[in-house]
Amino acid sequence: MTGSTSRQAPGVRLVVVHPDKEVLAQAAAARLLTRVLDVQSVRSPVHVVLTGGSVGIATLAAVAASPLVPAVDWSGVHLWWGDERFLPDGDPDRNETQAREALLDGLVAEHGLPAANVHPMPGPTSVATPEEGAAAYAELLREHAGDRPDDHPDEQSEGTVAVPAFDVLLLGMGPDGHVASLFPGHEVLAAQGTTTGVHASPKPPPERVSLTFDAIRSAREVWIIAAGAEKAEQVAAALADGPVSEVPAAGAVGQARTLWLLDAAASTTTPK
Numbered sequence: 001m002t003g004s005t006s007r008q009a010p011g012v013r014l015v016v017v018h019p020d021k022e023v024l025a026q027a028a029a030a031r032l033l034t035r036v037l038d039v040q041s042v043r044s045p046v047h048v049v050l051t052g053g054s055v056g057i058a059t060l061a062a063v064a065a066s067p068l069v070p071a072v073d074w075s076g077v078h079l080w081w082g083d084e085r086f087l088p089d090g091d092p093d094r095n096e097t098q099a100r101e102a103l104l105d106g107l108v109a110e111h112g113l114p115a116a117n118v119h120p121m122p123g124p125t126s127v128a129t130p131e132e133g134a135a136a137y138a139e140l141l142r143e144h145a146g147d148r149p150d151d152h153p154d155e156q157s158e159g160t161v162a163v164p165a166f167d168v169l170l171l172g173m174g175p176d177g178h179v180a181s182l183f184p185g186h187e188v189l190a191a192q193g194t195t196t197g198v199h200a201s202p203k204p205p206p207e208r209v210s211l212t213f214d215a216i217r218s219a220r221e222v223w224i225i226a227a228g229a230e231k232a233e234q235v236a237a238a239l240a241d242g243p244v245s246e247v248p249a250a251g252a253v254g255q256a257r258t259l260w261l262l263d264a265a266a267s268t269t270t271p272k
């Protein structure tokens with residue numbers, strides 16, 4: 001495949017296939033910057049949820065290298081995470097650490113992103129358990145839930161999930177179909193509220209903090225970014241609306257739109 005292709009699925013799902021992982025990251029970065037600019041033209045603040053993983057971090061690095069960075073009013077952007085490994089501040093395996101190195105430190109230092117607008121999930125440096133971290137993050141999300149804009153007064157209605165109106169929520173996907181730290185067959189899939197502590201994760205480290213499905217599904221747009229042939233089977237299963245208990249990514253849908261941003265290898269299931 002030499003170009004990029006897309007198709008509109010019924011409803012609100014869009015699948016976009018790029019030639020390879022590098023183009024995928026570059027395109028996701030361009031798309032993210034454009035989305036933030038578009039949203040900023042009609043409302044502020046903008047809330048973006050970040051993901052870890054190699055494609056997620058490559059996307060942030062591509063954002064950092066874009067000439068469009070100065071076009072964004074970063075003072076009106078808030079950054080959150082979909083999940084975090086329960087590791088000390090500064091640990092190189094924290095999604096936060098990797099995102100700061102790839103993008104956020106530069107935005108704070110040079111482009112006016114207020115340090116206070118970066119909202120990492122707490123780890124053992126500040127709380128004793130993943131549950132404490134999840135509770136603290138839920139409270140922070142609740143404090144920002146009032147950021148909902150005037151042009152969407154209906155979003156204030158009773159029963160609204162107590163999180164900000166996430167404009168874009170980025171997710172990587174593991175070869176097992178997990179998104180955030182919502183793993184197939186794991187009790188975390190039944191977690192209530194907006195955040196949850198995670199134990200016995202099948203992928204190290206075993207302890208994590210994650211958004212729940214309710215929080216993820218409250219986002220206006222959910223973008224799942226996945227590359228590599230090892231993802232193809234679960235991508236296909238999710239796009240076939242497989243059971244969330246087996247393919248958690250199938251349950252990650254946005255209110256307005258769900259984008260599947262793939263490379264060619266992840267988009268084609270090889271017959272066995």
Ligand SMILES: O=C(O)[C@H](O)[C@@H](O)[C@H](O)[C@H](O)COP(=O)(O)O
Pocket residue numbers: 051052053054055056083085095171172173174175178179180181203204227
């Ligand atoms: O929390 C983690 O252990 C990872 O962040 C993980 O959830 C990752 O996002 C996906 O496995 C996709 O990772 P890749 O993009 O590297 O395939």
